[in-house]
Amino acid sequence: MNCSRRKVLKGTGGMAVLGLAVAAGLFKPGSAWAEWNKAAFDTKSLNDAVKALGGAGATESKDITITSPDIAENGAVVPFTIASKVPNTAAVAILVEKNPNILAANFEIPQGTEPWVNTRVKMGQTSNVIALVKTSDGKFLYASKEVKVTLGGCGG
Amino acid sequence: MADPMKIRANMAGDKVEVKVLMSHEMETGQRKDAKGATIPAWFIQNVTATHNGKTVLAAEWGPAVAKNPFLSFRFAGGKPGDKVVITWTDNRGEKRTDEATIA
Numbered sequence: 001m002n003c004s005r006r007k008v009l010k011g012t013g014g015m016a017v018l019g020l021a022v023a024a025g026l027f028k029p030g031s032a033w034a035e036w037n038k039a040a041f042d043t044k045s046l047n048d049a050v051k052a053l054g055g056a057g058a059t060e061s062k063d064i065t066i067t068s069p070d071i072a073e074n075g076a077v078v079p080f081t082i083a084s085k086v087p088n089t090a091a092v093a094i095l096v097e098k099n100p101n102i103l104a105a106n107f108e109i110p111q112g113t114e115p116w117v118n119t120r121v122k123m124g125q126t127s128n129v130i131a132l133v134k135t136s137d138g139k140f141l142y143a144s145k146e147v148k149v150t151l152g153g154c155g156g
Numbered sequence: 157m158a159d160p161m162k163i164r165a166n167m168a169g170d171k172v173e174v175k176v177l178m179s180h181e182m183e184t185g186q187r188k189d190a191k192g193a194t195i196p197a198w199f200i201q202n203v204t205a206t207h208n209g210k211t212v213l214a215a216e217w218g219p220a221v222a223k224n225p226f227l228s229f230r231f232a233g234g235k236p237g238d239k240v241v242i243t244w245t246d247n248r249g250e251k252r253t254d255e256a257t258i259a
Contacts, residue, residue, distance in 0.1 A: 036201040036247075041218040077222045096220060100186060104220035107229075113212050114171060118228035122184065122220050 041103050046130055049095055049103050050140050058132060061086060061141035066131050068147055075123040075149040082117050082131040086141055089115035091134040097144075098127035123149045163256035165240045172234035172258050174205060174212075176227045176242055184219040200225060202245045207234050234258050 040052035050058045067081040082092050092115060093106040104121040115133070123129075130144045159179035166173055178200065185197025203215040212231040234240070236258050243253040 037216055041216075079226075099220050100184075101218060101220065104218055106216045108214040108216075110211055110213070112210075112233050113229060113231040116230055117213075118226075120222035120226050122182075122222050 037106070040106065041101055043102055045102060046095060046097070046132070046142070049093070050132065052103075053091075053093070053106070053132075053134065053140070055134065055138065055140040058140035058142045061133070061143060064131050064133055064141060064143035066129060066143055066145045068129065068145065070146075071148045071150065072123060073150045075125070075151055077120050078123050078147060078149070079118070079120045080129065080131075084115035084131075084133045086115070086133050086135060088136040089133050090136040092117055093132040093134075094119070094121055095130040095132055096121060096123050096127050097130065099124050102130075123147065125149055158250065158252045161242060161244075161252065161254040163240065163242055163254055165234070165256045165258040167234075167236060167258065168230060171230045171232050172207070172238075172240070173230045174228065174240055174242075174256075176205075176225075178203075178225045178227075178244060178252075180223070180225060180244075180246065182219060182221055182223045182225060186219075198246065198248060200244045200246045203227065203242065205229070205240060205242045207231065207238060207240050212240075 040049055043049040043052050063085040065083045072078040080094055084092060089109055091106060091108045094104045095102045096104050105119060107117050109115050126148045128144045128146050130142050132140060132142045134140055162177040164175045180200050181198055183195055183198040187195045189195055197219050199219040200217050204211055205213040213229050238258045239255050241255040245251045
């Protein structure tokens with residue numbers, strides 16, 4: 001690791017050094033943080049994705065809301081806001097059913113952070129979008145919404 | 157080296173609302189170039205946000221996150237003047253860390 005080099009390059013302010021110290025701690029080779037759940041991102045269906053994320057199955061819930069356009073003109077940039085009222089929400093994932101790989105993003109929500117995320121994803125074609133919530137006791141809940149796509153954002 | 161992130165952190169009631177705009181290609185690995193060769197995937201895999209050394213959001217992303225990703229989230233316990241530090245790592249191992257002061 002060339003962390004020390006980065007420190008020299010970027011350690012200008014006091015807080016920057018603190019930030020780098022945190023980063024250096026997190027980036028130790030083999031630390032859990034640096035791992036990326038490849039298995040989950042290779043899945044093709046909701047059930048497989050839930051299994052890869054460590055659950056047995058997911059049930060539908062009305063406590064999760066997906067805010068997005070009903071018709072997305074450009075599938076390359078579709079904004080989504082996922083909000084969960086499920087008690088003890090520990091993680092929120094966005095899944096696009098008809099994308100080549102279903103899982104788009106998975107957010108871990110520590111205590112103190114609102115179960116609310118807003119981001120933009122790509123959609124290859126008109127599809128159901130699923131918001132999957134994991135609770136701190138390992139239950140999985142989901143809500144889905146169909147978003148129509150006029151122009152796909154995956155192929156060339 | 158990738159371009160800096162644009163980060164805004166503002167108080168929204170008693171919580172801090174953070175908005176981040178990252179500069180990244182987010183290549184899916186599905187597209188082909190003019191010669192028909194697949195363009196290899198290149199995308200941000202991990203994003204973490206910390207406030208006073210405590211992680212306030214950790215994300216894992218796939219290539220389906222849009223180009224030049226935007227992310228917004230809210231957390232409690234911050235106050236004006238505190239720093240929010242955000243780091244991403246992509247699948248080529250490139251990293252970028254930027255910070256913002258809560259306004």
